[in-house]
Amino acid sequence: MLKIFLWLRYLRKRRVVLLSIAAVALSTALLIVVASLFNGFINAFEQSAVDGMGDVVLSPMKNFAGYAELEKRLEEIKSVEMAAATLSAQGLLHLGKGNVRAVEIWGIEPAKFGKVTAFDKSLLKTKQANPAGSGGISGYVGIGVLAEPNEQTDEYDVNGAEGMIGQQFVITTGSTTEGTNGGQQFKRKTIQFTMADAVFTGIYYFDSRLVYLPIEQLSRTVYPDSQEPVAGRIQIKLRKGADSELAITEIRGVWKIFASEKLGWEDYQIESTITETSRQMQSRFVAEIRKQMGVLLLIFGVVSLSAVLLIFCIFYMIVETRRKDIAIMKSCGADSGSIAFIFVGFGAFVGILGTLLGTAAGYIVTKNINEVEGWIRVAFGLKLWKASVYMFSRIPNEVYWQAVWWIVLSAILGAALGAVIPALSAALTRPVRVLRYE
């Protein structure tokens, strides 16, 4: 009780202690914001892969026919909810006079693709991919393909994009066919389609590069010699709670039988097929970002050591000016351990108050980081975040609680550590010397 009384008294009477609380709060808030932004970016990056590609992707070394049957076989696996075949090709999208954009064309089965990925949610108006269409070929165009985002705000003109729904566009791609002399011949192919909706995933690459067309039409156009439509990969959504490793093993088994029986592929061709989760596909890059996060946190952690020095200075000062109090307490029977504990405990108390404030500040800044960024843009004309640089349209604003606990714990320990030497100095006080009359 005496200790708490003294802590509160020092806090009230020695205003300089507030500086140490401010320093701890500042360091804690900064570390929380940095860790949360990095982690948010990593999570968004991994989630973007899942949203764009599904949970698992099966990528053979070459295109293959008969994907409908493979989808059916895969969907018979207990852990697989749905499988959707896709095909990709390159092309030029003619948006108007002189306005030609290089795009990547994804051939999809809209209804299935919308369920395997987050495609449905990304559609601006309809929110559900409609496989029936309006008779002709329906396609979906990334919002960034239609127009560049605003230079100042980095926001797309959503109304403008919605206004283009229903318009007809021509995409030019090419097909490779067997030539008369045995070689391959490249022929230009155009596909006219009606834009069924614009796609805004918030992921810059998808939004600025992709055009989605029905896989059958794309396959017929690009691979006219193939009797059946072909696919380049299978994107798979797993059931909730499914073990991804087990699912991959089962998917590989199904693929092996299918490729061998139906496609007649050689073993090396089957073995070279890559089946992995979309998170695994990004793992190298994610590991690199995590490493950079660690380095940055280490740098700020080292700089934050100055807060420990500050606490040391302040506590040293308190001990120096409170020698008589300490001597009186010791002369009343307090042992050295109790005296030391008063100051170490006070250090921890300062740490707790500082981290509470810092965590609150870190939480508020992280949660409102997009608003803060917007405010900086308005106040200073400085657009810090751009989707074209950082992949995503919005800054991820999830607090990384796992790191918060570590940061808070380290800050409290650091604060207590800063108080150790002054506490020992206090504990070694000899009442007989301090309380001498002269």
Place this chain on the structure above:
Amino acid sequence: MYKLVLAFRYLYRRRISYLALAAVALCVFIVVVVMTVMDGLVGDFKQKNHNYTGDCVVGTESLVGFAYYEDFARIAEKASYVEAVTPVIKSYALVGVEGSGRNTGVELMGVEAGSYSRVTGFGRTLYYHKNDASKAFEAGSDSNLPGFVIGADLWSGRNEKGEYYYAPSPEATALSVTCFPLTAKGALAKAGTDVVNTKTFYFSDCSQSGLARVDGSIIYLPFEEAQVLCGMTEPVKRASWIHIKFKQGTNIEEGCRQVRQMWGKFYDEYKGKDNAELLSQVSVRSWKEHRRESIAGMEKEQTMLMMMFGLVGLTTVFIVYVVFYMIISHKTKDIGILKSIGASCGDVIVLFLGFAAGLGVIGSAVGVAGGMLFLRNINRIEGWLYERFGFQLWDRTIYAIGEIPHRLDLTMLAVVTGCAVLACLAGAVLPSVGAARARPADVLQVSQL
């Protein structure tokens, strides 16, 4: 003189001031190391972008390009401040290894190897034709065949040191390059037919500009070949950009301003001609404006990092404040004596601020010395960490970064030292003013002695 003596005495005798010194040194050390590395990365990135672009570009983002580029290039070449001029075609193409049946979309640049190398750093980015860039498009298998130069990341992988794998001589690889030609109106040329412009090119060289986006997406073809493939020969010859290099000593902004004027006159003269409507889309930019999208991100990150260090540096101000508060509270009698023998309030403030500045200078010197020592060995340390623990600051197989930048920028050092001294002065102001206000009659009372 007594101020100097006292300042040194306080520094020497009051061990607590070592803490303030340590805090300043720590902050300066970290800032010097991080800013040197960051500065090096940003500076290197900018230089690579400058090398890639030249000093000034005139052109349009439209894939259609603009006409009469040859006439403008001729005029520009005659300007006294212009060293060299080169036209460039920029478009997109599908490329595939002959016989594979698979195509990949790439960016296509049609360049005149000789003049392009004079304007930009293209020649230095080549592997096999570094010494004679004009032969960049001579295929390795047969110099009579049309060659292509490909971005290093499209061609080869990088090892853990960031080095590419190259064969001793150019491999005999053929790529079919397909373009979709556009008319001057922006429509597809030869509409209604299934004809595309496809031609086979043979590997001649790799270009390693050090810019990941460039090296991972661009294939270079001879200018005339690219012009034909993109349909930019009819009805008038077109190009996408004209890159310009200024003579040494020319201020780039001033040079660009003069080119803008030159373009204005040229536009007025040519605006009545056929296909002159394409000229209205042409802009004149400095290399920085042209590559702004790439550079701005890194510059902003550097700014944000500086702001964060500024915030953390506040703690140093707090430390200095506390240390001075302690020193002054222990030295009230000295202050009383000084004032009683004639020192003014200003003298007392100057004494402590001088002490603070000395602390800042010594702390900065220690921090800078530590930073220099660390930076000098930073690549060795990283090498050791990689050998022992497999740790690299940046995975060189992912990032196009060579060694960690470690060249010190004297301006940055001066700024950091200045900020450290200012931080010390800021921390010492309040205690110094408090000391100056001390009244000898109060602090030198017998009861206080």
